[in-house]
Amino acid sequence: xxxxxxxxxxxxxxxxxxxxxxxxxxxxxxxxxxxxxxxxxxxxxxxxxxxxxxxxxxxxxxxxxxxxxxxxxxxxxxxxxxxxxxxxxxxxxxxxxxxxxxxxxxxxxxxxxxxxxxxxxxxxxxxxxxxxxxxxxxxxxxxxxxxxxxxxxxxxxxxxxxxxxxxxxxxxxxxxxxxxxxxxxxxxxxxxxxxxxxxxxxxxxxxxxxxxxxxxxxxxxxxxxxxxxxxxxxxxxxxxxxxxxxxxxxxxxxxxxxxxxxxxxxxxxxxxxxxxxxxxxxxxxxxxxxxxxxxxxxxxxxxxxxxxxxxxxxxxxxxxxxxxxxxxxxxxxxxxxxxxxxxxxxxxxxxxxxxxxxxxxxxxxxxxxxxxxxxxxxxxxxxxxxxxxxxx
Numbered sequence: 570x571x572x573x574x575x576x577x578x579x580x581x582x583x584x585x586x587x588x589x590x591x592x593x594x595x596x597x598x599x600x601x602x603x604x605x606x607x608x609x610x611x612x613x614x615x616x617x618x619x620x621x622x623x624x625x626x627x628x629x630x631x632x633x634x635x636x637x638x639x640x641x642x643x644x645x646x647x648x649x650x651x652x653x654x655x656x657x658x659x660x661x662x663x664x665x666x667x668x669x670x671x672x673x674x675x676x677x678x679x680x681x682x683x684x685x686x687x688x689x690x691x692x693x694x695x696x697x698x699x700x701x702x703x704x705x706x707x708x709x710x711x712x713x714x715x716x717x718x719x720x721x722x723x724x725x726x727x728x729x730x731x732x733x734x735x736x737x738x739x740x741x742x743x744x745x746x747x748x749x750x751x752x753x754x755x756x757x758x759x760x761x762x763x764x765x766x767x768x769x770x771x772x773x774x775x776x777x778x779x780x781x782x783x784x785x786x787x788x789x790x791x792x793x794x795x796x797x798x799x800x801x802x803x804x805x806x807x808x809x810x811x812x813x814x815x816x817x818x819x820x821x822x823x824x825x826x827x828x829x830x831x832x833x834x835x836x837x838x839x840x841x842x843x844x845x846x847x848x849x850x851x852x853x854x855x856x857x858x859x860x861x862x863x864x865x866x867x868x869x870x871x872x873x874x875x876x877x878x879x880x881x882x883x884x885x886x887x888x889x890x891x892x893x894x895x896x897x898x899x900x901x902x903x904x905x906x907x908x909x910x911x912x913x914x915x916x917x918x919x920x921x922x923x924x925x926x927x928x929x930x931x932x933x934x935x936x937x938x939x940x941x942x943x944x945x946x947x948x949x950x951x952x953x954x955x956x957x958x959x960x961x
Contacts, residue, residue: 579928585805587924593811593880595920596818600873601897602904602912603825604669604866610842610907611862614687617694618672620894621701622665622867626874627790627889628705629664633657634791641791650794654813657793662871669867672697673860681859705887789884814876821872822913825865829909834861842907892936896923899943905953914954 580587601623608616637653639645645653676697680689798806829835840848841858849855877883877893896919904915919942926938946953 576929580925583928585803587927588921589802589805589807589811590927591921591924592917593814593920594923595900595917596814597873597877597880597893597916598897598900598920599913599916600818600821600869600876601893602901602916603822603869603909605898605901606904606907606909606912607838607862607866609901610909611838611845611859612677612681612690614677614690615694615898616672616677616863616866617691617894618676618698618701619669619866619870619897620890621698622669622672622890623870623874623877623894623897624702624705624887624890625668626661626665626871627878627883629661629871630657630875630878631790633660634793636660639791639793641789644792644794646794654793658817658872658875661875662868665871665874666864666867668701669863669870670860673863678856678859702887789882790878792882793879810880814880817872817876821869825869826909828865834858838862896936896939899939899946902943902953903946905955908953908955911953911955918954 601619604619604622605615608614608619634653634657637645637656639653676693677690680693794809796808796810799809799812800807829838837848837853837858838861840851840853841855845855848858873893874890883889897916900915900919901912902915903919904911904913919939922942923935923938927935930938950956
């Protein structure tokens with residue numbers, strides 16, 4: 570009882586400050602969650618590589634912000650902030666959108682053409698996620714390569730990872746190759762997933778279990794513009810960055826909602842979500858709809874990545890998308906997976922729940938809140954708050 574009383578008192582004392590924090594973070598969750606919910610509505614699959622689509626946006630910001638003349642210690646000022654923000658935002662959205670489309674073409678479309686079982690899509694998604702993570706670990710020695718001290722050969726790390734991938738693929742072929750028929754063979758997506766799981770195991774050993782052998786820390790992104798308090802709401806200062814996050818989120822969500830409900834392509838997305846076979850017979854190009862769905866989800870994740878970096882000052886590194894991605898997935902389930910407005914609602918609610926939990930359990934346990942919410946939703950309302958499909 571003392572805990573509940575203290576919790577209620579702390580929440581009341583910090584209500585407006587935590588509401589500010591919750592709406593800011595919830596807006597970002599909502600934008601990421603849209604990628605999960607739109608893909609699920611159209612394909613009935615969870616794109617677990619969506620976290621990496623978000624991650625690529627922060628990497629793009631690392632290069633785009635200096636390209637517009639903004640460096641550490643020299644943020645943009647005045648009216649230039651608006652134009653630079655728009656330019657960097659478009660760059661980040663383009664990078665994430667391109668990766669999302671590439672994922673659809675390489676990781677999912679081949680499986681759809683072969684009418685692969687749903688488990689293959691899941692494994693392919695996990696494999697693609699891990700592949701992208703470790704690709705960024707290896708691709709840039711200054712920012713993302715974690716060199717292993719004691720190994721003179723600079724190719725040692727990639728060779729170990731590639732070797733693990735090939736070993737698992739070979740084992741999969743050996744085990745399944747003796748069986749006949751289409752079901753006896755593990756398709757390319759499954760093999761890629763198994764290989765990437767081997768990569769995950771190796772990475773866990775290198776990055777988590779043996780931190781003392783690792784090299785440099787993640788690269789910080791230059792501050793786009795300085796933080797300043799615009800006004801105070803019941804004692805809670807509201808900064809220009811938080812206002813920017815909410816404004817950009819609202820504008821993009823309104824545009825997306827209008828796109829899905831009022832345009833021809835949006836009607837095609839809803840038709841495919843309702844009945845893909847009937848939509849195909851009516852002349853809807855399924856592949857085009859799927860590509861656009863991934864593209865839109867990628868664009869939203871790209872915007873969310875930049876906003877996340879701006880408001881939290883998060884660094885750019887290969888694993889940054891994991892926590893926001895998982896929490897956005899919880900938000901999509903909370904609002905109703907497959908429902909666009911449900912994803913928006915779920916993101917905001919999850920952000921507020923996390924914020925109000927901080928005065929009670931502290932920031933060190935805040936990540937647990939999302940999973941408690943997920944378990945509660947699955948137990949009491951597995952369809953989510955709204956529980957409709959994109960096509961509804």
